[in-house]
Amino acid sequence: MASNGTYPVKPSTVPYFYGRITRDEAEEILKDRHSVEGMFLLRESINPLGNYAISVCHAEKVHHYSIEKQTDGMYMIPSGKKFIGPVELIVHHTVNKDGIITLLREGCERLDNQVPVAFRGMTYNDLEKELVAKVDSIRGVNKEKAFGTQREHLVIMVAKNLHTKQPWYHGKINRTESENRIKKAGHKDGKFLVRQRDDKKTFAVCISFKQETRHYLIDKDGNNKFGIQDGPKFDCVMMLIDHYHNKQDGLLCKLTEPCPSPGFDVAQLDRYMSCNCYPEYFSIQNVQRRPSRPTVPAPPTPVPPVSSNPPPVPAIGKRKSLKEAMTQNSLHRPLPQPPAEEQPAWLKSGDWEGTTPARHHEPFDSRRITIKGLGMDANELECIYGSVPRTIAHFDLKRSQIELEEELGAGQFGSVCKGMCTLRSGQKIHVAVKTLKQEDLPAADQEPELIKEAKVMMPLSHKHIVRMIGVCKAESIMLVLELAPLGQLNSYLQKNKGMSHHNIVELLWQVAMGMEYLESMKFVHRDLAARNVLLVSEHFAKISDFGMSKALCLDNNYYEAKESGKWPLKWYAPECVYFWKFDSKSDVWSYGVTMWEATSYGERPYRKMKGQEVIKFLVDDKQRLAQPDLCDDEVYKVMLRCWEFDKHLRPSFHDLALAMGNIYRRLSKESSS
Template sequence: MGDGYEDDEQFDSVYANDEITDLIGLNVRDQLKQSGLSLIELLKRDKESCEGKDSDIAWYHHKIPRESAESLLKEGLRSLQGHSDGLFLIRDSTSSEKDFVVSVTHDAKVYHFQIKEVFDGHYKIDEGPTTQGLEKIVNYYQNGANGLITRLTKHCKGSAPPDRARVTGPTNILHKTVLQGTTCLHDAAKYGRTEIAKLLIEHEADVHIKDRAGFTPLHRACASNYPEVIEVLIKHGNADPQTRAPKTGWVALHEAAMHGYPDCIKKLLHFHAPMMPRADDNQTPLDLAKRYNRLDCIDFLQFPDRRDVRSKRSNWYHSGLDRKGANAVLENFRKEEGLFLVRKSTRNQNFNVLSLCHKKAVFNFEIKVMEYQDQLVHYIDDGPFFQSLEHLIDHYSRYADGLSAKLRASVNPGNDRIEIEEDYYNIASNVDNAHRKSAGPPPVPSNRPVLPPRPPEPEEDEDFYAAVDNDQSNAKPPPLPPSHPPKVAPSVKKQESHPPAPSLGERQTSFEEFKKISNKDIKLGGELGQGEFGAVKKAVYTIKRGFAKHTIDVAVKTFHEDGALAGALASIMEEARLMQRLDHVCIVKLYGICEQPFMLVEEFISKGSMLDNLIDHRKNIKVNPTLYLWAAQIASGMCYLEEQKIVHRDLAARNILVQNMDQVKISDFGLSRAYMEEKNYYQASKGGRWPIKWYAPECVNYGKFTHKTDVWSFGVTLYEMFSWGEQPYGDKKGIEVMQFIESGKRLSRPEDCPDTCYEMMLKCWAKEPEKRPTFGDLFEHFCADKEYASVKDISKLKTKRKR
């Protein structure tokens, strides 16, 4: 036995009744006996040992900006005399609280790659493998470039990664005693050790970390009926009561209701937890209380919710505003972070829309209404039910809970900015209000997805609530699908290693095929939207012919100079190469490129996407002749693409731009590809997310794209047009859509769609591609059918097709 204690009896007299050693278990007590050290001394020694082991993974630099990362790496290169490709560091992403960025050097330049969190603690870069913990992903790219610009070598010294992003987290003796995949804070919560929980939080224990079963300490406290621990976790640790368990989607209130603990329910509601959160199967805590006959809990879990709200409807409700009007109002305040308003939905008069500013963009979330427990409730996506709009706004002003930002201030109909006041209990509303000390910012506690701060990519689950306001649809299309995906649910193909891409300044030779435009002839204006690799801006292009000059408005795609662009440049150049070949009145024109800085200069289409026009300006659009004319023009442009042997692969209302009521143009050729003459189809070869709701079955099942698959997409686009922008297939997920189609079902006829048009839609959706009409057939149909007689009178339509 160690020198500190003469015998077991003396040791037990000191520690047998100690709450801490009782909690941490016999393993630690054995170590204390053997070493003769006190618990504090033993923990201190173990901490020093852990810090030594963590030096090899001290590449984490918290939430530093891109410029600081580049400065640190360039300073490191100077100390290494510039001979170290692969010098790197990892930092928090500025676009997502869950993601990270690896910044790495190559040829004395710094490149940045997003590390996406796929699910709790599992990460990937681009189409690389998904690995558990940042240590493993770093180790993978230290063993080879594997798609990065170079292999990771040395690192700029920082600190070890945060516990939530590590494979095992800290390895001190407290954690070594945990055999069931829990931390000491989980055990303190489970066994009601309030003072220990408070002490652990004071020493920066992570209140959001999940145990092996996916539960947070707050879940454990609720399941064990310890309301005092709940108060400590929320009040002192900023625990989020809306964090979901991954297997069920239960939040803490579900646990308290299922176990029948009214005191825990009252404590959670005291800290403004929503009364009606929903699990993955849509069950509320009230449903659970009724199922398990928890009679003493039911009264606390059903409406009315009598808690005070901090904001009045008159502070934020605009009954006569549409999307563009809301955007203009918020623009008056420079789209301040967290600024919002609520307006009537233009697609469904029973719904409302929350327009919210985040990172200088406006996100629109549809607030739906349904009947639940004999009462109308309001909700966003899979969020909680609320008895009124006022309660919904109050909740999202306390917790972001899946929105892109927390609501901070509103604009009223009088155009006044009104701040939402913080209150005492709002310290738990979001991690950005945390006051505890920390080496870096805490993670977003909720595992609901946080919407990206750029326009969402079209994918199988795209929906209205995630739409971003832009005058023009400029979001970059999703990556290409894999060459041989398994049926319905495509897998990710491992990206092969490729040689480092040169910087933009070194690529002059690849630009020779393009028309060059001097950047002196381009005067950039306001931003139209954000893409994955940069911004789209309105600009004025000065065209010189001899001594004569004239100006036109253009849309300019600008790009960040970083590693993400280097990896995607081939795709960007392929899009530009295709667009340069195209010359048709129904297709957006590429005027040329600027080299320094690198920009694509395209035709400016003033009225934005057809989808936005269908939703926002329905009253100004006539079924006959406007929709018929637009359908004919889209078919005309697609005929031209067919002649050029180009498949579009992303034909949808969001990618049709409106120049005026008499002219639309096909845009967004990021997914478009030319095929070889002998194949007559394009075979996709890269992994990625797909706009499945617009895809024919053979696209999803075999990665095969032809003009006949574009025809299928044209049919879905017609559905969008004649339903005034309705989401195809409603709320169905991608796999549900494919099952729906393969069962022989098709989208139903929109109310304002003529029978002849719907019959043509159904032909576009024929199971056998050869039975689908050609774009020539479609063009003739929309020009010649008696339903569309007035379209014939639109001047020059026939000649447009022939060009």
């Protein structure tokens, strides 16, 4: 921390930070972006913990500069100046060479759905959750210090047990069993597993090499450091394995892929493998790149080197509130216009109210499909969908792979059918199929909305998000999705008024966890509502309908709409209506409305109020939706926090997931007592 009280910018929050990767991997990533002069990235050192490095392009070569943490907590390159953090150091070197071969001109940004990697198969988002959980479990801990000056110590504390959650850790098995497991999984140079030895203190890493299994003892020395004979020492097994993924260091070969332990979650294994090979994970070939834009490689306010007389913190002018902006007539964009009176009846209360026009079809009837009818339970369905490979090749489906069955409903895109999809492996799975009719296809130079939705959904995988299975372009465009047999949450609750309140809170908790994932992936949903929460079972919810979702720009963390539309206004925060800007905090407002819908058993929010009346109610009168009759007081308090006028006062989805989880556990305990 600087002497003027300024906090350093966390490296994981800037788009050019890649996490713990090697210099060779950094070079491959930069070469993939054509080694532009002055292009750079920031990475965390493999060892020791807490140090960083800059990799920068000059004259078509990549140069590396270590950023070492000093005993006073400051950071510097060799013979350079001290800064409070690596990001602040980079800001300085965008305008001053000061020992670096060229100015840092352009940050080599990660792609929209890529997250910095903390360890092999583990992102920084995953690690942050583990760190938060650890701090929360320690009574009386100083959180500011834990996540600040003592962060490296906290990481080591957490990492000591991380190996038990990895696919390559098999627990206490003997040498023969480890060899049998690798043989059964198929020999491949570098395939490995880790087992605990009989003394329960040491381990062994078992590696496939030339169709045989070789065993290396992982011993612990007097300083509680782990290492292989004559190799470097590490604070934990997790860091040791990470090192040998990157360097051979006396082994017959580098570690390449895990031999998964029996019963390890298939979806988790796929996720582990997706970010296991770093250059491939960060390659622009594997993910559609966002449109190029000028890169601002650092925070807006550069932090100068620390000196004996630090400059004063500049004053920040107070921003106008939305209310002030309104009264001063500074709003240049009108409210989205409501449908004209002469339009069809369904449109009068259609998208303006958050519903989807039925187009002469009955709405989705969740009673047509049951879990029992599918012959499996919710967990079985989740295991099946979670195991579907998430690669571009698997997403490209042929018409022969899809069998359409009964129609479930229809909307502005076409229709939704129940169906069966045959995967490349030959496995048949139940699916929902959205179709876009041929007459609704746009001009040749325009991209169908259904394809845009597919591109949004392709990289997303979470148990509380409806996953995309694939896209088929045949007689019509088909978007193939997971099937949620019980349908929309609002419709289900309207027909099942007997569902317990703590059951509803359980579903809302799951929605918060799904939205926390979207937030971490830099996605804004823009249409979160009870109609877009689908039920796999009474105890399993998934967020759906990503037709309005947008990837957030990493430099400003919000999405700005370019034109108005028939938006679901009653679910929108005031800043969305007036400024057309959407971010995760506007999704939080929508989550509050979704909570209200669910706890009122599917009632319509604001009832018969029209758009301008809703805005007057919220902004001028400073009113909020009333507490539903059967709603728990603590749940309503969470809603009110979601509806804070100043979005900066609203909780994050991480906070909401924690709060709703705590409330659910309390209500469950009360209901069983």
